[in-house]
Each structure stands twice: as structure tokens, then as C-alpha cells.
Amino acid sequence: MExxxxxxLDVIGERxxxxxxxxxxxxxxxxxDFRADLGIARNVLADRLGSLVARGVLERRQYEARPPRYEYVLTPKGRELLPVLLTMMRWGDRxxxxDDAAPVTLTHTTCEHETTPVVTCAHCAQELSWGELRTDPIRVRIPAR
Amino acid sequence: MExxxxxxLDVIGERxxxxxxxxxxxxxxxxxDFRADLGIARNVLADRLGSLVARGVLERRQYEARPPRYEYVLTPKGRELLPVLLTMMRWGDRxxxxDDAAPVTLTHTTCEHETTPVVTCAHCAQELSWGELRTDPIRVRIPAR
DNA sequence: CCATTGGGTTGCTTGTTGCAACCCACTGCG
DNA sequence: CGCAGTGGGTTGCAACAAGCAACCCAATGG
Known part of the structure; x- marks a missing residue:
């Protein structure tokens, strides 16, 4: 799909x-540790880790030779998924x-304030809303009728 | 999961x-129109639309009485998924x-500039990076070993 | 020598998808 | 009037993906 x-979603849009x-x-x-935290089946986890490595989101590194042991760490490409996670986190919170459980809060350590992630325009720094955006080329998916 | x-992901984390x-x-x-644009099977589409309506992301509105015709429109809750879409769009673009196809570009109509969505701190307006964030309570998912 | 840990694979069962066919109420057309 | 076309689905079946449990292997600790 173009x-x-x-x-x-093709890379990360799966359960x-x-x-x-x-x-x-x-x-x-x-x-x-992934397994324990997520409660995912071993074969499915092996499959997902393999595909995330293949797509360049994670890197598989041997950190011990005998017995061979591996760890999975984020690549730069994987680390750039942070905005996606932050926006989803915010939406889920909101x-x-x-009702009873207070959500996890985020503190921005550079300004030492609790923060909410907002999506802003790289140019004018204002928060983006759909009404103020235009796609180019224009993508209106309502077929002529 | 807490x-x-x-x-x-429970609401929107599915293909x-x-x-x-x-x-x-x-x-x-x-x-x-959803069907034509997405190429999704009818039953699956009916199922997804129903679940998105049940979760309050979409609203099902009758726009014609006889024959009954319905349309699905975003609720405020659904419209607040925009940041998630924008960040995913940006990641996919990047x-x-x-290689050959130029991606869709976004123009911010209030400042009339082409824009990239960035995720910033609501308090100090700087771009957020993982190294400058702390969760509270601290969520480190590495079990004591 | 035996249990434990890390990192898997294999097989079986169950749950989801996709596809195609069907349904119903209405509209417009001849 | 009859009949095709359209919107909005439901039903049935086949294929695939996911979950679960069992097994494997190499090394390490006691």
C-alpha cells in the first residue's frame, strides 16, 4: 500500500x-525477560524478534561467547519509534x-517538569490539528459518486 | 495489562x-468506500467498524431513513488519534x-509551511528524547538477577 | 552427576482472516 | 409492473497465525 x-504498520502493526x-x-x-514481561509464547516471541531484527528495528548482539547468549537492543531506527509510543501512551492515558489507577507520568529531565507529549509543527512549533493540515498531493478518499 | x-493497542492495535x-x-x-479503499473483506470490515464504534472511536450515524443508510465518523476520541497517525506517518516516510516515490507531504495551513510533526514537551516545547525522560513510577523491566 | 538457565524448535489445537455467496430494503429505469 | 443496481450487512468454509506444552542443546554451579 502506498x-x-x-x-x-507493516513493521510494527501487529499484536x-x-x-x-x-x-x-x-x-x-x-x-x-521479554517472555516473562509479556507472557508471549516462546515461538511467537522468537518469530517477532527475528522479524524486528530483519526490519532493522532491533539488533541482535552476542554478549557472551560460551555459551552463546544474545541480547536485543534498539537500533537508531527503533529508537525513532519513541514518538509513536509517546503519542499512544498519551492517548491510552486520556x-x-x-479509573482507580493513576497512570504512569513522564518527567522531562531537562526542564524538570512533568510533561505531556504534544505533536507540533517543526516550523512554527504550534500544536498540529487536522483542520490546519493539508496533504500534498491531496488525499481525499471519497470516490466521485 | 496495566x-x-x-x-x-487493545483498541487500535490490529491490522x-x-x-x-x-x-x-x-x-x-x-x-x-472503506471497503473499496482498503480491500478488506466485508465481514472483517463490519466487525472492525462495530468494534471501533463500541470503543467510541467512531460514531455510526444514520444519514438516510428509507432505505436506512449509515455513515461512520470520528468522535472526539477518534480525532485525538491524529498524533499517533502523524508520528507513524513520519516514521514510515523516514x-x-x-526510493522512487516521493512521500505525501504535510502543509501546516496556519503558517503555510511544509511541516514535519515533532513530539515536544508541553511545558518547555523542546523535542522529547528518551534519554531526557523519566517515568514515574520508574518502569524498568529488567528483573533483578 | 544432576538441576538450572538462556535461547530456542517442533507439534498440536484453537482463534482470526479472507473469500465468496447470500440476503434484504429500497431506488431508478424501461 | 418487473428487474438490475446499491448500501449495508450475515453466513459458511478454508487457510493461516497464535497459543500452549513439550522437547532440545550447551554450559554452569554445586
Whole structure:
């Protein structure tokens, strides 16, 4: 499909992939730690890790020779998924939070304030809303009728 | 799972849901238009639309009485998925683009410049990077060993 | 010498998808 | 009036993907 969203979903748009990436951000590196944290079946995890490595999101590194042991760490490409995770985190907090459980909060250590991630225009720094955006070429998917 | 990312994925983390939402942003409203644009099976589409309506992402509105005809439009909750779509769009553009095809560009109509969406701190307006963020409570998913 | 750990593979069963066919209510057309 | 076309689905079946449990192997610790 000739759409960047679709191509992104092709890489991470599947039940486990993004959760694996989230765990990788949280510092998880090893097979059994992913497994323990996610409760995913071993074969499915092996499959997902392999495909994320093949797509360049994770890198498989041997950190011990005998016995051979591997760890999975984010590549630069994988680290650039952070905005996707942050926006999803925010949406989930806002719309799907448990009433009783306070959500995890984020602190921006450079300004030492609790932060909410907002998506802004790289040029004028204002928050982006759909009404103020135009695609070029224009993509209106309503067929002529 | 007690994680906002996981809860978000529970709603939209499935092969078609987010593509349906993307089309809804592009103005698609009717069953057969989604179908034509996505190439999705009818039963699966009916199922996804139903679940997105049940989760409050889309609203099903009758726009014609006899014969009954319905359209699916984004709710405020659904419209707030825009940041997720924009960040995914950007990632796909950057890392999964066809070499030959120029990606769709976004123009911010308020400043009339081509824009890239960046994720910034709501407080200090700087771009957020993982190294400058702390979660609270701290979520490090590396079990003590 | 035996249990444990890391990192898997294999086989079987169950749940999801996709595809095609069908359905129903209406509209427009001749 | 009859009949094709359109919107919005449901039903049935086949193919594939995911989950679960069992097994494997190499090394390490005691």
C-alpha cells in the first residue's frame, strides 16, 4: 500500500511488536525477560524478534561467547519509534485509563517538569490539528459518486 | 495489562483498525468506500467498524431513513488519534519509503509551511528524547538477577 | 552427576482472516 | 409492473497465525 502509515504498520502493526519495542525502551534485552514481561509464547516471541531484527528495528548482539547468549537492543531506527509510543501512551492515558489507577507520568529531565507529549509543527512549533493540515498531493478518499 | 500503550493497542492495535481511522481522517464515511479503499473483506470490515464504534472511536450515524443508510465518523476520541497517525506517518516516510516515490507531504495551513510533526514537551516545547525522560513510577523491566 | 538457565524448535489445537455467496430494503429505469 | 443496481450487512468454509506444552542443546554451579 502506498501510504507511510500502512508501511509503518507493516513493521510494527501487529499484536506484539510494539509491546516488544516498548519493553526495549524500558531496558529489556533478553529473550526470557521479554517472555516473562509479556507472557508471549516462546515461538511467537522468537518469530517477532527475528522479524524486528530483519526490519532493522532491533539488533541482535552476542554478549557472551560460551555459551552463546544474545541480547536485543534498539537500533537508531527503533529508537525513532519513541514518538509513536509517546503519542499512544498519551492517548491510552486520556481515553482508556483505569479509573482507580493513576497512570504512569513522564518527567522531562531537562526542564524538570512533568510533561505531556504534544505533536507540533517543526516550523512554527504550534500544536498540529487536522483542520490546519493539508496533504500534498491531496488525499481525499471519497470516490466521485 | 496495566500500561497505556497496551490499552491503546487493545483498541487500535490490529491490522485494519488504524487504517480505517486514517481513512476516516481522509473523509471516508461509508461502508463500501472503506471497503473499496482498503480491500478488506466485508465481514472483517463490519466487525472492525462495530468494534471501533463500541470503543467510541467512531460514531455510526444514520444519514438516510428509507432505505436506512449509515455513515461512520470520528468522535472526539477518534480525532485525538491524529498524533499517533502523524508520528507513524513520519516514521514510515523516514524509514520505509519507496526510493522512487516521493512521500505525501504535510502543509501546516496556519503558517503555510511544509511541516514535519515533532513530539515536544508541553511545558518547555523542546523535542522529547528518551534519554531526557523519566517515568514515574520508574518502569524498568529488567528483573533483578 | 544432576538441576538450572538462556535461547530456542517442533507439534498440536484453537482463534482470526479472507473469500465468496447470500440476503434484504429500497431506488431508478424501461 | 418487473428487474438490475446499491448500501449495508450475515453466513459458511478454508487457510493461516497464535497459543500452549513439550522437547532440545550447551554450559554452569554445586
Amino acid at each position: 501510504c507511510s502509515v500502512a508501511r509503518t 506484539w511488536s510494539l509491546l516488544i519495542v516498548r519493553d526495549a525502551f524500558y531496558g529489556v534485552r533478553r529473550f526470557d 481515553w482508556e485509563a483505569d | 500500561c497505556s500503550v497496551a490499552r491503546t 485494519w483498525s488504524l487504517l480505517i481511522v486514517r481513512d476516516a481522517f481522509y473523509g471516508v464515511r461509508r461502508f463500501d 524509514w520505509e519509503a519507496d
